[in-house]
Amino acid sequence: MSRPRPTGFPGGTSVPRSALTTMAASRRSVLRGMALSGLALGSGGLLAACGGDDSGGGSGEGATVKFGINEAESAGPAYDRLAAMAAAYTEESGTEVSLNAVDHNTFQESINTYLQGSPDDVFTWFAGFRMAQFAEAGLITDVSDLWPIDGLNDSFKQASTAPDGKQYFVPVQYYPWAVFYRKSVFDKNGWAPPETNDDFMALMDDMQGKGVTPFAFGDKDGWPAMGTFDILNMRLNGFDFHMSLMAGEEAWDGDEVKQVFETWRTLLPYHQEDPLGRTWQEAATAMGNGECGMYLLGTFVVDALGENGEDLDFFTFPELDSSIGSDALDAPIDGFCVAAGGQNQEGGKAMAKWLGSAVAADAANNGADAPFIAANEGASTSTYSDLQKKSAEVVGAAANIAQFMDRDTNADFANTVMIPSIQEFLKNPDDIDGVTASIQEQAASIFG
Amino acid sequence: MATTDEAPQTDESAAPPTQRREKRLGGHDRLVIGAMLALPIVLVVGLVWVPALGSVALSFGTWNGFGDLDTIEWVGFQNYQDIATIYPPFWPAIRHNLIWLAFLFVFPTLLGILLAVVLDREMRGSRFYQTAFYMPVVLSVALIGFIWQLFYSRDQGLINEVFGTEVDWYGDPDVNLWAVLVANAWRHTGYVMLLYLAGLKGVDSTLREAAAVDGASEVRTFFHVIFPVMRPINMIVVVIVVIESLRAFDIVWVINKGRNGLELIGALVAQNVIGEATRYGFGSALAVIMMLISSIFITIYLRNVFREERQR
Known part of the structure; x- marks a missing residue:
């Protein structure tokens, strides 16, 4: 139904050029170009670097593979790892790789126009709904013939599978969300990671008694608090309910979701006050300097502390x-x-398969200062920090893995409904009925 | 354009020479005139009217931007109905835009006039102050939002540090709009000041002398003589204030993407259309509402301008 078209789509180029080409284009592409260039408020121009020209390339033997990555050259290790993989692939297969590096946010915000314009053959992306929606729209290629990939276990295969049962994704790395704390602070106070809910409550009460805020918390950017919702929902209602809620198949104003918010409300006194004006970096600093005892965040919390994470540990x-x-x-x-x-579909697939291999992960981790946690279990862990080794263990032991709310559900819903709604809840935690009713009304409108 | 076309026909005495001149237009001239007319028309139609009407059309459908236009599902006024009834940020956004307009009209404008009058007196170091007050105008609004973050940050900001307070300036929805307006006024005041300063320099000094001879006080002179003479400047300032407050977007976008007390219509459009959320229909409906609100002010302004031209 919605056939992707590699050409004739001016969205990928800058607005003035599309305005000129409209003169010659068909009526339909004029309308389409206008709709996008006009409505996206010029965002179509952001990925101009990605558009590429249609003349080069070709799909013959040994042809160049275009590799679009969501890290700009200034991004440090994140870029170095991808660049190292590209270089290693060229060396190993003899296929030339043309790298197209775009700033992370720009890449993400322009992905729609990018994929419908003239995209690169292989590009960096995320598992979950974000992948599934492109699969459904026919914008990404079915790669189920690449699977199974050596060293990638079933849970990764599951995460690479769209609702139609086929794989559209090759995982390379991941990071867990967990409760981080400073080892030195815990040691000094004689605290230990809690095993049960009772331990947990006792720990938080003890922290408060010693003048330490148990949880650092910041939600100025809107997304960090989604992690709290996710984990509470998974703990209270289970993984399956969480996933079908994310898919829009459960009621947001039902008792289950209300229970999540109720529990959250009882936990809020243990969190830093006024989270809506605090960035996650500021919250991380509060945990880092001992004002707060713990912080529920992804492993990227290390980045905000400006240290190597020696003194950090975490528990689920x-x-x-x-x-x-x-x-x-x-x-x-x-x-x-x-x-x-x-x-270059064939070349792209071949490269994607290789990128999922242990060799690729090793090439990435050897080519950068900071390693990632490789999805491939055959990858060497010699470059890992202690935190990363533990992350790999914890994720490996988890029975179910979610991708985070803004990756597991419709992006429209996550960004325009859930962010404001969670913020509304944090402002006014007593009006749970009002917040859940509003979410449900909007969910019904978006999921149809 | 319309007036120049009609002029020769109404003015009969001038008709013969004009007609002769028209006849003498060679092919080359016609080409030039044609191009000069066609190019702006193409630009205006292509870059203003077609996208605007396209937005109106899209606002009656839902479309996620994937696939051809025939994947648009037409839903009539559903988007508008949803916006008005079940979209919580909408009404706060309207209110904030109006507060923005009123605030910019009152505080930065008055302060700007005051600063202009003071600096116009050529006191010592007035050039320095002039530059200092104008400096923020050179900065982008997005940058200003960031600079003020250093003052406003709850845990690490200057204000809370100095006064020992714990106000969450950017995060508390009751105060953050005002905090942002102050930051925005910091920039806007310099702008207004410069415009009035230029206006004051342009006022004929004999007017002041005449007023002084008549024994008017300085304050009276300003309000009854100088200020009315600066009518063109006043008009420009009014237009700038209206434009600035309707297009207000960048500063709240860099602060928190226009959420949590900082909702503005422009930011809501962006939230729905730019980025990963691709509610093109819904976002277009918001954009159309914004367009309707703007056109009220544009209509008032244009009527004013045309009335003045007719009076001349």
């Missing part, structure tokens, strides 16, 4: 309901897709 959020357990967590997976609009 404890069990809240013994019938549910605590074996699910958020661990967003990054990886690669093959663009359906790419010119």
Whole structure:
């Protein structure tokens, strides 16, 4: 129904050029170009560097593979790892790789126009709904013939599978969300990671008694608090409910979701006050300097502390309901897709398969100062920090892995409904009925 | 354009020479005139009217931007109905835009006039102050939002540090709009000041002398003589204030993407259309509402301008 078209789509180029080409284009592409260039308020121009020209490339033997990555050259290790992988692939296969590096946010915000324009053959992307929506729209190529990939276990295969049962994604790395703390602070106070809910409450009360705020908390950017919602929902209602809620198949104003907010409300006194004006970096600093005892965040918390994480440790959020357990967590997976609009489909697939291998992960980790946690279990862990080794263990032991709310559900819903709604809840935690009713009304309108 | 076309026909005495001149237009001249007319028309139609009407059309559908236009599902006024009834940020956004307009009209404008009058007196170091007050105007609004973050940050900001307070300036929805307006006024005041300063320099000094001879006080002179003479400047300032407050977007976007007390219509449009959320229909409906509000002010302004031209 919605056939992707590699050419004739001016959205990928800058606005003035599309305005000129409209003179010659068909009526339909005029309308389409106008709709996008006009409505996206010029965002179509952001990825101009990605557009590429249609003349080069070709899909013959040994042809160049275009590799679009969501890290700009200034991004440090994140860029170095991807660049190292590209270089290693060229060396190993003899295929030339043309690298197209775009700033992370720009890449993400322009992904729609990018994929419908003339995208690169292989590009960096995320598992979960974000991948599935492109699969459904026919914008990324079915790569199920690449699977199974050596060293990638079933949970990664699951995460690479769209609702139609086929794989559209090759995972390369992940990071868990967990409760981080300073080892030195815990040692000094004689605290230990809690095993049960009772331990957990006792620990938080003890922290408060010693004048330490148990949880650092910042939600100025809107997304960090989603992690709290995710983990509470998974602990209280279970992984399956969480995923079908994310898919829009459960009621947001039902008792289950209300229970999540109720529990959250009882936990709020243990969190830093006024989270809506605080960035996650500021919250991380508060945990780092001992003002707060713990912080529920992804492993990237290390970045905000400006240190190597030697003094950091973490535990997974404890069990809240013994019938549910605590074996699910958020661990967003990054990886690669093959663009359906790419010119070199065969070359793109071959490279994607290689990128999922242990060799690729090693090339990345040896080529950068800071390693990532490789999805491939064959990858060497010699470059890992202690935190990363533990992350790999914890995620490996988890029975279920979610991708984080803004990756697991419709982006429209996550960004325009959930962010304001969670913020509304944090402002006014007593009006749970009002917030859940409003979410449900909007969910009904978006999920249809 | 319309007036120049009609002029020769109404003015009969001038008709013969004009007609002769028209006849003498060679092919080359016609080409030049044609191009000079066609190019702006193409630009205006292509860059203003087509996207605007396209937004109006899209606002009656839902479309996620994937696939061809025939994947748009037409839903009539559903988007508008949703915006008005179940979209919580909408009404706060309207209110904030109006507060923005009123605030900019009152405080930075008055302060700007005051600063201009004071600096116009050529006191010592007035050049320095002039530059200092104008400096923020050179900075982008986005940058200003960031600079003020250093003052406003709850845990690490200057204000809370100095006064020992714990106000969450950017995060508390009751105060953050005002905090942002102050930051915005910091920039806007310099702008208004410069415009009035230029206006004051342009006022004929004999007017002041005449007023002084008549025994008017300085304050009276300003309000009854100088200020009315600066009518063109006043008009420009009014237009700038209206434009600035309707297009207000960048500063709240860098602060928190226009959420949590900083909702503005422009930011809501961006939230729905730019980035990963691709509610093109819904976002277009918001954009159309914004366009309607703007056109009220544009209509008032244009009527004013045309009335003045007719009076001349």
